[in-house]
Amino acid sequence: MNASLEPGSQLAAAQPTAAPRARATFHTRSKWLAALCLLPFALFFIAFQIAPLAWVALHSLSVEGGWGLGNFEKIFASRFYLQAIKHSLQIAFWSSLIGILIAILGSYSLRQVDSKLRDFVIAFSNMTSNFAGVPLAFAFIILLGFNGALTILLKQIGVIEDFNLYSKTGLIVLYTYFQIPLGVLLLYPAFDALREDWRESAALLGAGTWDFWRHIGLPVLTPALLGTFVILLANALGAYATVYYLTTGNFNVLPIRIAGLVSGDISLNPDLASALAMVLVGLMAVITVAHQLLLKRSYHVPR
Structure with a gap:
């Protein structure tokens, strides 16, 4: 056996x-x-x-056949290039801030409307987020140029006295236009994290609308808000085609200066353009590191 x-x-x-x-x-x-x-x-x-x-x-470290930091010294010693950095940061910051505020309201409102209208707005945002370059510049010239249809209308009804689309303020308006749909597309899924029973529980405990958003809603949305803001900043800092065709390269921002040094007939200097590009990379690196530090300090609400 x-x-x-x-x-x-x-x-x-x-x-x-x-x-x-x-x-x-x-x-x-x-x-x-x-x-x-x-x-x-x-x-x-x-x-x-x-x-x-x-x-x-x-x-960026190549200087007249040798190596060094001469290109960076030239950039930070020049008021012209410092102005380009300043303009780029100002336009990127304000267009991203205004864009994300409108995108927050739009994304939250989409949760409250009919599904057909919601699908239409999402599809429209998807389309307009890619509407840039020559068509966008041409559209804004027709609408908000010196003799644009909307500019003339607003002047006639007394809303504005003067508006210069080709100034820093005009570029902020232009940049905000293509920041909003991108912000909506990025923030709309984030509102899925907010549960309706959280709102009901907070109301039962006596919390008002502001208390709910301050202690629950905003802490939950903080990672998505910060991440979206960083993406909008990067989108604005690197924008080139729209501002070039709108101002024919005459407005002083970093992408215009880099392109001018690479393809210019008079001011051809690829090494200096590389240094400017590294400055742009450095700005984005600082923004990204700040974003990560803020995320670590943000609230974490268990689901």
Whole structure:
């Protein structure tokens, strides 16, 4: 009887050992397959993101055949380039701030309306978020230029006395236009995190609308709000086509200066353009680090 049980006992002893080995082999093959599928993306990322950034960083340190910080010294010693940095930051900040405030109201309101209207607004926001460059500049010239239809109408009814689309204020209005739909698309899903039973519970405990948003709503939305604000800042800081075609490259912002130094016939200086590009990268790095620090200090409400 002991002999007849030996094969079964051997099989039972082998099964616990074979199963982990099979699982380990399967996980190993899955990891290699995932890495293989990720390889094209990695190559694309290195070729079109890391390599150009490394090239720009390297050439920003090239000074008349040598190496040094001369390009950066020239930038920060020049009032012209400092003005470009100032204008870029001001336009990006105010357009992002106004854009995200309107996007918050729009995203919250979309939760309260009919689904058909909501779908239409989301589709419209998706379309207008990509409406930039020459068409957007041409549209704003027709509407808000010196002889634009809306400008003349507002002057006639006494709302405004004068408006210059080609000034810093005009560019803030223009940038805000394409910031709003992007902000709506980014913030609309974030409002899913707010549960209706939280509002009801807060009301039962005697909390008003302001108390709910101060202690529950805003802390829950803080990561999404900060992340969206950073994306809007990056979107505005890097905008080039719209402001170029609107002002024909005459307004002093960083992207215009970089393009002028790369493609200009008179002021051709790719190394200085690389340094300006690294300044732009540095500004975004500072904003991103500040964003991460603020996220760590934000409230975390358990779901």
